[in-house]
Amino acid sequence: MKLWKLFLILLFTPLLAEEKAPETPPPAVEEKVVVPPAVHETTESYEAAFIKTIVVLVGLLVLIILTIWMFKKISHGRLKTFNVLKSVKILEKRPLSPKSMLYLIEVGGKQVLIAESQLDVRQITTLDYLEKDENL
Numbered sequence: 001m002k003l004w005k006l007f008l009i010l011l012f013t014p015l016l017a018e019e020k021a022p023e024t025p026p027p028a029v030e031e032k033v034v035v036p037p038a039v040h041e042t043t044e045s046y047e048a049a050f051i052k053t054i055v056v057l058v059g060l061l062v063l064i065i066l067t068i069w070m071f072k073k074i075s076h077g078r079l080k081t082f083n084v085l086k087s088v089k090i091l092e093k094r095p096l097s098p099k100s101m102l103y104l105i106e107v108g109g110k111q112v113l114i115a116e117s118q119l120d121v122r123q124i125t126t127l128d129y130l131e132k133d134e135n136l
Contacts, residue, residue, distance in 0.1 A: 091111065092104040100117040104127075111127040 089106040094102045096102050103114050105112050113124040115122050
Protein backbone atom coordinates (compact mmCIF):
# COMPACT_ATOMS: atom_id res chain seq x y z
CA MET A 1 0.00 0.00 0.00
CA LYS A 2 2.85 2.37 0.78
CA LEU A 3 4.37 1.66 -2.59
CA TRP A 4 1.15 2.69 -4.36
CA LYS A 5 1.01 5.95 -2.42
CA LEU A 6 4.61 6.73 -3.32
CA PHE A 7 3.91 5.90 -6.95
CA LEU A 8 0.86 8.19 -7.08
CA ILE A 9 2.73 11.05 -5.41
CA LEU A 10 5.60 10.78 -7.86
CA LEU A 11 3.18 10.53 -10.77
CA PHE A 12 1.06 13.58 -9.93
CA THR A 13 3.72 15.90 -8.42
CA PRO A 14 4.64 17.48 -11.78
CA LEU A 15 0.97 18.09 -12.49
CA LEU A 16 0.45 19.95 -9.21
CA ALA A 17 3.43 22.26 -9.63
CA GLU A 18 2.46 25.77 -10.73
CA GLU A 19 4.11 27.26 -13.72
CA LYS A 20 5.38 30.81 -13.35
CA ALA A 21 4.58 33.23 -16.11
CA PRO A 22 7.64 34.79 -17.73
CA GLU A 23 8.33 38.25 -16.39
CA THR A 24 9.47 39.72 -19.68
CA PRO A 25 7.26 39.66 -22.73
CA PRO A 26 8.57 37.59 -25.63
CA PRO A 27 10.36 39.56 -28.31
CA ALA A 28 8.31 40.68 -31.27
CA VAL A 29 8.34 38.21 -34.10
CA GLU A 30 9.33 39.67 -37.40
CA GLU A 31 7.40 38.38 -40.35
CA LYS A 32 9.59 37.12 -43.11
CA VAL A 33 8.39 36.77 -46.63
CA VAL A 34 9.32 33.40 -48.04
CA VAL A 35 10.15 33.58 -51.70
CA PRO A 36 9.73 30.25 -53.51
CA PRO A 37 12.83 29.16 -55.40
CA ALA A 38 12.81 29.17 -59.13
CA VAL A 39 11.40 26.15 -60.91
CA HIS A 40 14.72 25.11 -62.42
CA GLU A 41 16.36 25.09 -58.97
CA THR A 42 13.84 22.69 -57.43
CA THR A 43 13.70 20.05 -60.14
CA GLU A 44 16.56 17.92 -61.31
CA SER A 45 17.24 17.05 -64.88
CA TYR A 46 15.44 14.00 -66.18
CA GLU A 47 18.73 12.34 -67.04
CA ALA A 48 19.95 12.46 -63.45
CA ALA A 49 16.66 11.07 -62.13
CA PHE A 50 16.73 8.29 -64.74
CA ILE A 51 20.32 7.35 -63.85
CA LYS A 52 19.48 7.27 -60.13
CA THR A 53 16.50 5.02 -60.84
CA ILE A 54 18.61 2.61 -62.91
CA VAL A 55 21.34 2.49 -60.23
CA VAL A 56 18.78 1.71 -57.52
CA LEU A 57 17.16 -0.96 -59.70
CA VAL A 58 20.50 -2.65 -60.42
CA GLY A 59 21.40 -2.48 -56.73
CA LEU A 60 18.14 -4.15 -55.75
CA LEU A 61 18.61 -6.89 -58.34
CA VAL A 62 22.13 -7.58 -57.08
CA LEU A 63 20.84 -7.69 -53.51
CA ILE A 64 18.06 -10.14 -54.43
CA ILE A 65 20.45 -12.42 -56.33
CA LEU A 66 22.94 -12.35 -53.44
CA THR A 67 20.19 -13.21 -50.95
CA ILE A 68 18.97 -16.16 -53.04
CA TRP A 69 22.53 -17.43 -53.42
CA MET A 70 23.10 -17.20 -49.65
CA PHE A 71 19.86 -19.07 -48.90
CA LYS A 72 20.86 -21.84 -51.30
CA LYS A 73 24.28 -22.14 -49.66
CA ILE A 74 22.79 -22.25 -46.18
CA SER A 75 20.06 -24.75 -47.03
CA HIS A 76 22.46 -26.99 -48.96
CA GLY A 77 24.75 -27.17 -45.93
CA ARG A 78 21.84 -27.96 -43.62
CA LEU A 79 20.63 -30.77 -45.85
CA LYS A 80 24.07 -32.35 -45.89
CA THR A 81 24.44 -32.20 -42.09
CA PHE A 82 20.87 -33.41 -41.71
CA ASN A 83 21.66 -36.44 -43.87
CA VAL A 84 24.86 -37.28 -41.96
CA LEU A 85 23.33 -37.23 -38.49
CA LYS A 86 20.34 -39.49 -39.22
CA SER A 87 20.06 -43.26 -39.70
CA VAL A 88 17.79 -42.80 -42.73
CA LYS A 89 19.73 -40.99 -45.45
CA ILE A 90 18.41 -39.69 -48.76
CA LEU A 91 21.13 -40.54 -51.24
CA GLU A 92 19.43 -39.34 -54.42
CA LYS A 93 16.06 -38.16 -55.68
CA ARG A 94 14.78 -37.79 -59.21
CA PRO A 95 11.48 -36.41 -60.45
CA LEU A 96 9.57 -38.81 -62.68
CA SER A 97 6.75 -36.37 -63.39
CA PRO A 98 5.49 -33.17 -61.77
CA LYS A 99 3.57 -35.28 -59.24
CA SER A 100 5.90 -38.23 -58.61
CA MET A 101 9.45 -38.71 -57.38
CA LEU A 102 11.92 -41.57 -57.21
CA TYR A 103 14.11 -41.77 -54.08
CA LEU A 104 17.20 -43.81 -53.30
CA ILE A 105 17.54 -43.95 -49.52
CA GLU A 106 19.83 -45.79 -47.14
CA VAL A 107 18.33 -47.47 -44.11
CA GLY A 108 20.48 -49.57 -41.78
CA GLY A 109 23.26 -49.99 -44.35
CA LYS A 110 20.89 -51.12 -47.11
CA GLN A 111 19.86 -49.01 -50.06
CA VAL A 112 16.14 -48.91 -50.80
CA LEU A 113 14.53 -47.54 -53.95
CA ILE A 114 11.09 -46.02 -53.32
CA ALA A 115 8.57 -44.15 -55.46
CA GLU A 116 6.36 -41.33 -54.18
CA SER A 117 3.19 -40.11 -55.86
CA GLN A 118 0.09 -38.23 -54.80
CA LEU A 119 -1.64 -41.43 -53.79
CA ASP A 120 1.03 -43.48 -52.04
CA VAL A 121 4.68 -44.28 -51.35
CA ARG A 122 5.90 -47.69 -52.55
CA GLN A 123 9.08 -49.64 -52.09
CA ILE A 124 10.34 -50.75 -55.46
CA THR A 125 13.39 -52.78 -54.52
CA THR A 126 16.22 -53.19 -52.01
CA LEU A 127 19.68 -52.73 -53.48
CA ASP A 128 22.49 -54.43 -51.56
CA TYR A 129 25.07 -54.40 -54.34
CA LEU A 130 25.31 -50.62 -55.02
CA GLU A 131 28.19 -48.81 -53.40
CA LYS A 132 28.82 -45.11 -53.24
CA ASP A 133 31.31 -43.94 -55.83
CA GLU A 134 33.93 -41.87 -54.01
CA ASN A 135 35.36 -40.43 -57.24
CA LEU A 136 32.28 -38.24 -57.86
